[in-house]
Amino acid sequence: MNVPGGEISTKDSVLETGAGFIQDFTPVKQICAHLNAFHTYADEPGRHVETNHYCSHLTSDVRQCILYDGPGPKAKLIGIEYMITPKLYADLPEDERKLWHSHVFEVKSGMLIMPGPTAPGLRQAWEAAETEEMKEVVHLYGKVYHLWQTDRGDTLPLGHPKLMTSFTEDGQFDFEKHVGDRDVRFGAEWKRKKELREGIEVPKIHVDADQAWTTRRNSM
Secondary structure: OOOOOOOOOOOHHHHHHHHHOOOHHHHOOOOOOOEEEEEEEEOOOEEEEEEEEEEEEOOEEEEEEEOOOOOOOOOEEEEEEEEEEEEEEEHOHHHHHHOEEEOOOHHHHHOOOOOOOOHHHHHHHHHHHHHHHHHHHHOOEEEEEEEEHHHHHHOOOOOOOEEEEOOOOOOOOHHHHHHHHHHHOOOHHHHHHHHHHOOOOOOOOOOOOHHHHHHHHOOO
């Protein structure tokens, strides 16, 4: 797992099991969706991290996600993301809007997935539900910070939180290699999802979003 420390003691395991029966974990029980995509560093576009999002709705306009480096029981919590609708985003101050990113490319390219069943009998129904969810996500703006730079091998969450952003077009990283590797592990196919999402309407992206890529283009 590449994290310092020994195995969890029997005493701690017993105490945690007991707490699980007695305590109320309502906030985390509200999680209703698992999404997987790739984030890139706002100050170093192209350097990327595969990220598993576990999300809940606060309102119809606000979602919040806990981010992990994997889907397993030993996954590290590496960050947080908030997602809001365009009407909330438009009301933000200009400097604040520049911290948020769009989800259009993630959705339309097939990069963003909701891992689910792969059995033929269930896959088609799940993908139909996933596509409907993508029709909502494509409009949202996200603000995300990573606390643990696992991609560089950090064994603890070191340094300051890092503002992250999304990929916005082809050619910004080795899409086929990294998304393809991810798909093998989850039994997904980004090319198939891209085809299923062809009919999803592309919203107009606010000029203040995705500033990492705008700044990079302007400096070239």
